[in-house]
Structure formats: C-alpha cells, structure tokens
Amino acid sequence: MQMRKVLLEARNDFFFLLRRRNWKEKDLxxxxxxxxGRLSEVDxxxxxxxxxxxxxxxxxLSFASKILGVDExxxxxxxFWYSPKKFPLPSEKLKRMLKTKNxxxxxxKANSLRMKLGKRDFLDLYLHLEDVDEEEEESKETDILKHIEELSLEELSEEKVKELRSFYRILPASEKSRIESLKVHPYVVAAVVRKPVCPIVLDGSNLLWRGNLSVSYIYRIFEKLSIFEDFFFPYRIVFDRNAEFVLPVSERERFRRWKESPNVFFESPADRxxxxxxxSMGAVVLSGDRFREYELSGRIRLITPEEIERG
Structure with missing residues (x-):
C-alpha cells in the first residue's frame, strides 16, 4: 500500500473523529x-x-498550543490534516529546515519550498522530505515486525518498546494485523500495541510456589497479563535469593533466562x-501475599494470581 494512500485514509479517520463529540480514550x-509530529507525544x-x-x-493556535504545551x-x-493543500505538516525535518517558530x-516558507520542489500539496511535500517510496515503506514495515519478533519477554525494556511503539503507530492497518501472528510471547505484542495503565512488580518466589515450582507458570501469568483488562508495563520481578536452589534441577536451566534479565532482582527478604x-515506580504488585506488615491499604494496589487467571 502506497504511503500517500495510507495518509489519506488517516485523514478520513481524522474527519470521522471531528464528527464526534465528547471524545473517549479510544478516540484519543x-x-x-x-x-x-510533536502532537503524537502530548499527554x-x-x-x-x-x-x-x-x-x-x-x-x-495560541490557545491550543498553551493547553497542549507545544509550540504554535x-x-x-x-x-494540515484538515487541509493539506493549505497547511504544512510540521515534521521535525521541516522545522529544522525552516528554522522559525512564527x-x-x-x-x-513551507509553501515556497513546496512550489520550488514542484509538489502539488503539503502531503506530497512531507512524503518527499521523508524520502518515502513504496518499496522502502514495505521494507520498513517488515523490519518493524521483525524487530518485534526478535524481542524476548525476559529482556523487554521500556526504551525498546517505546521505539517500536512509535514505528507501529504509523504502520498501515494491513501490517498492524500481522503482529498478532508473530512468533513472540503475547505480552511482548501487548507491550507494543496496548496502552499501559502503570508498571507492575511481580513477587517471583510466590509465583514459583503457586506454580508448583515450575518456571512455566511465570510465562503463563504473563500470557494472562497480556489480555487482562488493565495492561501493566514495564515490569519488574523480585525473587528470594535462594529461588534457584529450591527449584527442581530440571527447571533451573529455564530459570537461567530470568536470572540474566535486567528486569529481575534477587533479595532476601524479597517483600521489602x-x-x-x-x-517508587507507582506500580501495582502481583502476589498471593497480602504484605500486611507494611500497611499498604490505599498506597499500593495488590493483585492476586487468581485475579489474573480469571481475567
């Protein structure tokens, strides 16, 4: 699918939103x-x-810029989305070229550049400046999906996910649908496509005991987290220091991948x-323990594995 066609479809979506009132989170x-541009990052x-x-x-524009916290x-x-024939898209590349905030x-200046390059509208100017052509776009889309497929659950980082989210957002719908069929853990896919509510800290040792000392149970919990009504990311897992040694020998090799994860900590006692x-992270806690000695009521949301299992 040509990128110009993708952008025109996005413009149709924009007009559809304008016909609605009292937007919901899904509309945003x-x-x-x-x-x-910069508006995609406004919170x-x-x-x-x-x-x-x-x-x-x-x-x-002055009022809008103030309440959004961006330049006019x-x-x-x-x-631009309302009328690409009259208004330029303020991409980072174009802003660097024109060097003005007026x-x-x-x-x-953008119109002078458009006429100089012989482009019929500012949509074509944007495509030209971004050096977009169909073959390159298809290659880029394949690369994005490939990068997602190469992510492992154990090494899933905020930095990598943030980068992939920005690329995923501009994929055409036909490519976005392919992400569901990737051979990757479903929590990895969810991290790219779902909006997280807040981070999550998992009580690793508690989960191991609840899973009959099987590392598979941790992967199962993450599968359930990928489709839970609230999505939690990033994650951290805390195990007791002796967690590896209470596992059956047959499970220790699988556990080694978690030992090497940057998201995993070992501490005794782990609760603290x-x-x-x-x-510190503003996270929920997933554990079968109630942490009563810490008087967490109203401070931290506790979720049990049973809640996650029920969905």
Missing part, C-alpha cells in the same frame, strides 16, 4: 495514531485534547524490595 488513541486528558483541536480549527507551529498539524512565516519498587 486513534488521533495520536494519526499524528506524525493531556481527552477533553483537553478535544478542546485544543476544535480551538485550532477555529484559528486559535506544532499545532499546525491539526490544520506560524505565518513557517507556512510561507517489592514494596519499595512498587512505591
């Missing part, structure tokens, strides 16, 4: 999936974002570190 997710409540979009379309030039992207000057990590 769609909108951020459409945006290609404000749904009603604020909707207000900013409608104000910008009425010409009040960045707000131009809203107008909206009128930005539009004037679990609570400390949860508080």
């Amino acid at each position: 997710k769609v909108l951020k999936g459409i945006f290609l 404000v409540p749904v009603d604020i974002f909707e207000l900013a979009v409608r104000k910008a379309l009425k010409g009040d 030039v960045d707000v131009l992207e809203i107008l 909206v009128d000057e930005f539009i004037q 570190l679990i609570v400390s990590l949860a508080i």
